Amino acid sequence: MTTVTEVDPERFGHELDRFVARQGLSRRRFLGRGAATVLMAGGLAQVLAACGIDGTAARNLADLERQARRVNHPRTELGDWTFSNWPLYIDKSVIKDFNAKYGGHCKYVEEINDNNEFYGKVRQQLAAGVPIGRDIVTLTDYMASRWVRFGYVTPIDKRNVPNGRRLVRNLRSITYDPRRQFTLPWQSGAIGIGYDIKQTGGEVRSLRELFDPRWKGRVTLFSEPYDSAGSVLLMEGVDASRATLDQMLGAIERIGKANDDGQFRRFTGNDYTTDLTKGNIALALAYSGDLVQLQSDNPNMRFAYPEEGAMQFTDNMMMPAKVEHPYAAETMMNYVYEPAVAAKICAYVNYISPVEGIKEILERTDPEIASNELIFPPDDVRAKLHSYPSFTTREEQQMYEAMAQVTGA
Amino acid sequence: MSLQRRRKLIPWMFALPGLLWLLLFFAIPLINQAQVSLMSGDPEAGYTLTWAFDTYTNAISDYHEQFLRSFLYAGIATVVDLIIAFPLAYFMAYKAGRWRNLMLLLVVLPFFMSYVLRTVAWQLILADHGWVVERLRDVGLVSADGRVLATGTAVVAGISYNFLPFMVLPLYVALERIDRRFVEAATDLYASRATAFRKVTLPLAIPGIFAGSLLVFIPATGDYINAALLGTSKQYMIGNVVQSKFLTVLDYPTAAALSFILMTVILVGIAIYSRLLGTRTLTEAAV
Numbered sequence: 001m002t003t004v005t006e007v008d009p010e011r012f013g014h015e016l017d018r019f020v021a022r023q024g025l026s027r028r029r030f031l032g033r034g035a036a037t038v039l040m041a042g043g044l045a046q047v048l049a050a051c052g053i054d055g056t057a058a059r060n061l062a063d064l065e066r067q068a069r070r071v072n073h074p075r076t077e078l079g080d081w082t083f084s085n086w087p088l089y090i091d092k093s094v095i096k097d098f099n100a101k102y103g104g105h106c107k108y109v110e111e112i113n114d115n116n117e118f119y120g121k122v123r124q125q126l127a128a129g130v131p132i133g134r135d136i137v138t139l140t141d142y143m144a145s146r147w148v149r150f151g152y153v154t155p156i157d158k159r160n161v162p163n164g165r166r167l168v169r170n171l172r173s174i175t176y177d178p179r180r181q182f183t184l185p186w187q188s189g190a191i192g193i194g195y196d197i198k199q200t201g202g203e204v205r206s207l208r209e210l211f212d213p214r215w216k217g218r219v220t221l222f223s224e225p226y227d228s229a230g231s232v233l234l235m236e237g238v239d240a241s242r243a244t245l246d247q248m249l250g251a252i253e254r255i256g257k258a259n260d261d262g263q264f265r266r267f268t269g270n271d272y273t274t275d276l277t278k279g280n281i282a283l284a285l286a287y288s289g290d291l292v293q294l295q296s297d298n299p300n301m302r303f304a305y306p307e308e309g310a311m312q313f314t315d316n317m318m319m320p321a322k323v324e325h326p327y328a329a330e331t332m333m334n335y336v337y338e339p340a341v342a343a344k345i346c347a348y349v350n351y352i353s354p355v356e357g358i359k360e361i362l363e364r365t366d367p368e369i370a371s372n373e374l375i376f377p378p379d380d381v382r383a384k385l386h387s388y389p390s391f392t393t394r395e396e397q398q399m400y401e402a403m404a405q406v407t408g409a
Numbered sequence: 410m411s412l413q414r415r416r417k418l419i420p421w422m423f424a425l426p427g428l429l430w431l432l433l434f435f436a437i438p439l440i441n442q443a444q445v446s447l448m449s450g451d452p453e454a455g456y457t458l459t460w461a462f463d464t465y466t467n468a469i470s471d472y473h474e475q476f477l478r479s480f481l482y483a484g485i486a487t488v489v490d491l492i493i494a495f496p497l498a499y500f501m502a503y504k505a506g507r508w509r510n511l512m513l514l515l516v517v518l519p520f521f522m523s524y525v526l527r528t529v530a531w532q533l534i535l536a537d538h539g540w541v542v543e544r545l546r547d548v549g550l551v552s553a554d555g556r557v558l559a560t561g562t563a564v565v566a567g568i569s570y571n572f573l574p575f576m577v578l579p580l581y582v583a584l585e586r587i588d589r590r591f592v593e594a595a596t597d598l599y600a601s602r603a604t605a606f607r608k609v610t611l612p613l614a615i616p617g618i619f620a621g622s623l624l625v626f627i628p629a630t631g632d633y634i635n636a637a638l639l640g641t642s643k644q645y646m647i648g649n650v651v652q653s654k655f656l657t658v659l660d661y662p663t664a665a666a667l668s669f670i671l672m673t674v675i676l677v678g679i680a681i682y683s684r685l686l687g688t689r690t691l692t693e694a695a696v
Contacts, residue, residue, distance in 0.1 A: 116657045265559055271638065274533070280537045280556070404653045407645070408642030408644075409642070409652070
């Protein structure tokens with residue numbers, strides 16, 4: 001297959017990257033020089049020879065494990081390095097303090113708005129095995145799991161992250177990274193019921209309320225099946241963290257049926273908060289941290305950890321494959337696990353911190369936060385938090401496809 | 410090189426940067442996506458070119474509803490924009506006097522804000538218990554327990570609002586270029602003002618109407634922001650499906666096929682439309 005019509009950008013990118021690598025330039029710098037056109041013309045013939053989008057099955061966990069055993073990131077100057085995170089997910093003074101303390105310059109970019117979108121943005125570079133120009137990315141469990149599965153991560157040199165031992169017990173091991181060799185939790189949150197008590201006229205405790213005809217058309221769910229279908233399974237008494245694909249598909253089907261009956265107003269991402277605060281809906285599947293912030297504006301906003309248990313998501317710091325500043329990234333990971341720093345971040349973002357020993361600090365500095373159950377869930381709630389189930393790429397695709405059918409896309 | 414040959418080459422040299430640009434960022438990606446649309450596989454094993462034409466038939470049978478909805482919503486929004494924009498452009502061109510520049514600025518002003526933010530603002534404007542919807546309830550346009558947000562009306566309203574300037578500006582340019590002496594001549598020849606408008610102004614404004622409606626209709630058909638923010642799963646347009654296929658489901662072939670189907674339908678539509686309004690008008694409007 002060597003006709004001119006068969007150009008494949010993935011392969012094209014691959015060839016380009018190989019060329020760039022030979023020249024000792026980073027891809028971005030190379031593109032920045034504007035010489036791209038000339039080269040592309042030159043390399044075109046070579047590129048046209050190939051077609052197809054590479055699968056990811058080729059890379060495997062065993063290879064990563066081998067890397068992890070040998071990992072050694074010696075101490076160096078931090079230099080200019082990049083930390084990608086979600087918007088409003090850190091007290092920016094932490095970055096300033098870090099730069100002042102360790103030197104170098106941390107370029108902190110709030111560019112992750114959606115796990116899948118961000119993956120779409122860097123996918124080709126990761127598949128081609130070139131640096132993505134970011135040293136820490138913060139992604140939610142299921143996406144972190146995909147990156148580990150595909151070998152898109154760099155192992156953490158734990159000697160540079162001694163504070164990692166402060167990671168809370170229930171997160172020290174997770175299905176996709178049992179020994180936390182590649183990921184380190186940033187913040188966690190629970191998926192529960194957010195509601196306006198003025199509209200519901202009373203407390204809401206059970207996930208069943210989401211399906212109660214009383215609230216017909218005044219409920220939103222997440223379009224993310226891990227969150228929505230996972231919660232439905234919990235409602236039905238299934239341990240969602242061990243759910244099979246069939247169970248998830250069944251839950252999605254039941255969501256679809258209720259949607260056909262007009263039970264749900266919309267399927268949302270983070271934007272359910274507008275519907276909730278404007279009174280368009282009475283209750284929503286919601287993220288705990290959002291409600292802490294909404295509550296401060298409107299005391300009628302409530303969050304309930306459902307009595308059946310709640311899904312828990314964790315966003316994880318990871319170094320992408322071929323990371324350029326591993327030592328800087330690890331120094332930062334270590335820094336944000338210092339209790340005083342973690343307390344500062346927690347007080348700002350209002351999610352559940354994965355770092356032990358910060359409640360004591362906040363009791364002194366910010367007692368209101370220290371006593372907030374949404375930020376420090378009581379033990380009986382903590383015991384009922386379930387992490388996401390683990391699926392293969394194929395299963396995940398099936399699940400997303402089923403959910404897309406329900407959400408109309 | 411002879412002088413004559415060099416002369417012949419010069420225009421090509423001028424066009425070269427543009428041609429290269431088109432080749433690199435339009436032709437190659439387009440060919441590539443055509444190829445992707447004929448691949449089969451899954452994200453784990455990868456996708457290979459198998460000339461799977463059934464992706465197209467499957468895409469049409471699975472998503473014809475979203476296609477039809479896209480054309481319907483975009484069509485209504487185009488008509489709504491035309492109805493709003495024509496009087497506005499007419500006023501700006503002939504009656505606004507010294508306010509003309511200010512009005513032009515006001516038309517363009519929303520563009521200084523992010524598209525998504527502008528649409529989110531409509532979520533607030535059309536909130537169920539907001540001022541607008543309460544007033545609509547008062548006059549009986551919305552039933553007591555009815556809503557505007559999360560309906561097709563909201564999506565069409567959002568699209569109409571977001572693309573309005575694309576209709577106003579070409580219309581304004583077209584109207585402004587009309588030599589008013591033609592209208593004077595018509596009235597001198599005993600045409601009423603309405604007839605003069607119908608027989609002189611309107612036909613001369615057709616390039617603007619043509620350009621404006623294309624500028625609104627084409628991007629509106631592929632839009633997914635308005636449906637995502639102002640609609641529900643029952644209002645999703647083809648853009649929402651393409652986005653979900655590309656980013657979430659990772660089914661690149663179907664996403665590419667959907668894009669090509671959309672493009673083909675639009676191209677055929679434009680061909681027919683330009684036949685109806687005269688082919689020359691498109692290029693005229695562009696000048």
